[in-house]
Amino acid sequence: MLYRLLHRWRWLGAWTLANLLLAWMISLRYVGYIQPEGAEQWSYLLLVFLGHLSLLVWLGALPMFLLATLLRGIGLWLMTTLWASGLQLLLLLDTFVYAQYRFHLSGFILDLLLNAGGDVFSFSWVAWALAVGGVLGMLAVQGGLGLLFKRRPPSRPVAAMLVVSFLALLGVHGWHAWADAHYDRDITGMTRHVPVFYPATAKRFFVEKGWVDPQAVRDRVDLEATEGEAQGLVYPSAPLSCSPPVSSDNLLLVLLDTLRHDMLTPEVMPNLYRYANQPGWFRAREHISGGNSTKAGVFSLFYGLPVTYWDAFTASQTPTVLMERFEAADYRFQVLSSATLVSPAFDRNVFAGLKDVSLETAKGEPWVRDQQITDDWLAWMDKEEERSDERPFFGFLFYDAVHGYSHPPDFPRFTPYWEHINHMSLGPDFDPEPYWNRYRTAARYVDQQLGRVLDDLERRGQLEDTAIVITSDHGESFNEHGKNYWGHGSNYTPEQVQVPLVMHLPGRSGGALERRTHHADIAPTLLEELLDCESAPQHYTLGQSLLNVEPHRDWMLSGSYMGYGILMPDYQVAVHPTGAFEVYDYRMNELDDTKLQPRVSNEVLRALSRFYR
Template sequence: MSPLPSRDSINRFFVLSGLWVTLHVSVFTTQQAYSTLAVALWTLATTVSYAFLYLLPALLPGYLLYGFLARRAASRGGVVALAILLIGLTGMVQVLLFADRVIYSMYGFHINGFVLDLVFTPGGIASLGASRSTELTATLVVIALLALQAATYYWATRRTAGRRPRRWMPRARWLLLAVLSFAVGERVAYGFSAAANYQPILFASERYPLYLPTTFRKLASRLGVSVASEAADGLHVKHSVLNYPLVPLRVEPPARPLNIVWLAVESLRYDLLDRTIMPQLWDFSEHALRLEQHYSGGNTTQMGIFSMFYGLYGNYWFPMQAARRSPLLMDVLQQQNYQFSLHTSQSFTYPPFQETVFARMNPADMHALSEGPPAWQRDRQNIDDILKFIDSRDQSRPFMTYMFFEGTHANYTFPPESVIARPYLEDFNYLSADFAQQMVPIKNRYINAAHHVDQQIGRIIAHLRTRKLLDDTIVIVLGDHGEEFMERGRWGHAADFNRFQTSTVAVLWVPGQNARRISGISSHLDLPATLMPLLGVQNPPADFSLGQNLLAADFHRDYAVAAGWNSIAYLGEKFKISFPVNASGVVRVQVLDDDDRPVSDRDQAKSEIRPAMVEMMNNLTRFSRPKG
């Protein structure tokens, strides 16, 4: 029978594990966190106390199992189970902290509801598009962190196995008291900082995963602290019962219904519509409606696709998903006996569009190629299938086909014949790439991927032209959102609402419409308001959307709106300002100018858009009503 490790050795193991976690957490901090003595002391206290907090999921079950085994003659199996539990739980704490640090460094946010949704929704992990080398590197990191904890456990238990305990408990009590003192100290410091709006500590707190803000404004005021007025920047919205549409639709189906070819491209930012990069789409746009300052309804695929089909702010995603409410646009198409062929090179389960945009679609009409060959090959195969559908459909009925291209998603895939930008990074490993030094060859991968997507779009347009269908078919080409390549300090999307991450290519072909350009602001929200009249909907757009008809002679937007997981952004000609929605703790408001640079006079900028903010606030609840 293997001897059960002493409590002394278990204490030592957790103390050492706490040291590793403290070192790990310290990497989240920056030089600004040590700029003054007060902030440095707060940073030290927070780093230590939160390291202990992060270890609690391992501490509690570990000591419970140890206590259970200590009261009995522990078997070899029990001792092994204890070792596996302690190593596994502490190792996973390290792994999660590492993953959070990678996510935060790339996107500017911690593991949150958006990330958890990605992990636990079928198809979510696959949507990241990680290369094999990235997956291998991640696997090696996990193994290394677990090995560190295994070595720590071996060292801690080997030193005391079979020996008389060295009475670590008194020391452990003192250590626990010190950690609790740090925790209380940082709580008090944060509370007074929140009351006085002392930003160095408030903003430093954002760098800690799962940071729990504590405020006591009334107490601080009684103690003589000059209390800052509570920020009114955060928006608080409570959706109740959906009221969508506001009134029933009045529809007079057209005598000659138009077909619809809807092409959505992952991360296709605005400046890719270029004669060299996307010559096929550029030539087509010369004869269509080209939107030159077009914004997605979000900085993620979820919000981007949602907004283009519903014409609503992305924040409506959550009540729509809960109600399994499809967009009115798709309802009208079904009512008019359209036949469908819906394709994606990712999946319909992440984001879960089968619960929103395509909630009422026949699963037989939904075709996903989410695994197997590289994304560019899946894109090509989907286009093959769409062309076959167009040729084999029932020609007595109108059709709607949808395609989501994945090739332009990181890690940006393309065949050799589509290479137009060199040099490009041969192996794009998310974990080992030096983004500061390798951004040009990384972006060249993106350009090559976009060039291949353009070739596939060109195949569809040429097929419609050859089959003499262009005069009967609406063609829509949009990016779901943009993509940044460190122009403003980040790579990818989902982190900010600057133009690089939110502005997309947008081309709309409507038979009978003259070619023209709209140089002012337009939005994904405008698509349903534009298409529904073409389907015979008599209601004004305000009855069913927050968009405007792009084909109207008086079309004009003062601003666009984009949404994140728990945020909303005003995107105007002069400013881009984002606000948290239903946020707690620090109210982080991003205020950018027309060149996506931080604005010095933030209050003045917010004051200038106050009427728009009131309108946005009303729109957040426009299509819902109180219960009862």
């Protein structure tokens, strides 16, 4: 019995060793983004492969070693084939996600895939076909490896590799701890590119031992954000005082998912462009979203806070001051979204406590859903008009077709046009024009729906009595700078965070907003203009009224799925969840010698913790 168990373990050991080599081959896709230079970085990367990546494979194989005490023969072979295939495919999927978005698979992304499905991610039949082919190919490879090692599994190479992996693991963590204590960003900057890698740090220990200059430690500003736990909140930090509004103006807030700033042209968005250039309408020259993702962008729009607060507000289900004050003013609410409000969980923060919010989106492709929410909005307006309800309304429309590159089949297209999107084709040498034209076509379709809404308000004679804010959650990249950035969620360039802002405020003359504005400025503007709330936005937001003509702020915050960016006038600081950070210009060229001023660093740290107890 023991002999047979040892034989199965030797077989699994050989199979694990083969999978270790396979995992290394797949992980070579990360090296292009790490871009190691010099013997030091290459040596550290070798230890990462030998130590950390090997550890992941050994840990992945551990359940099969335990299962071998219960199963044997064809049953063990089948289970190991399926298990090993699943783990390797997960690693392969992570390399594709990282190539496009520059972040690794996480619980949040898997939650979107499993719970939100097509409401968030859209895949063409080509991508599905390649995915199915990859699954079948991996199953064939794993099954073949199992049969290959079944008869005479080697044992010595396996034992030797275990020893090498253990020593390399100790080496890589020790090296990183020393590099972290000495602020060696050449080493610490490599870690974020490796999946599930949380290397050791021992800065305090080294300082206590006198191995690191303590003055250098104190002078260094730690840019790590406050951990996103459900901590106690002080929000708002002081009660707001709002006078009963003199007039009962409506509010319509429209969010166009994934619409970047340069789409606001007469060619692409003629309806929005027409209204934006009429008297009484404001148009921002340079408006920055609070995120390069939907989660961060929407959160910052309603709260006026960075997405680092997301977990705390969501866990406590603390609603926004904006929504609470409009509820207290007895506004009627109509929330219509083409995208899901459940994942990301806007139902548990932005719309927490708000009654009669439908969490079920319409069925069909994004353009169908966008058309449906427009129809639903117009029908609601008809019904409310018949009721002669004198209370003002708060309307929220969230369009999704631009995010899905979606429009009716017979809708006029910009050409040349990419008929079947396959994200695996994207690369540094891919011609972006057909992809770009499909994006612009979707934007023109959404503009058509938006035109129906605005023209309807004008026809009813309600346009002058309605405050309107039209903007986006984030933009979209098309490899503008030759760095192979596509989509969003990967950096804080204008392509991903600069969005249009068109606004109408009753009684205001309109015009261009010349200063650099931010999503955090929208909530205080609406509260002050519509509800006559005191001008003390520091109690609930990082922003200020859009009508405030104070000098330009010199930094802004914009978040991502994980981490955040500090946006300076001439460069961006990308801060990762581990606390590591990188500095780039707005063409994604790394600026190794650029550092934040201590004043800015301190202001950022205060902003990230201002509303925690």
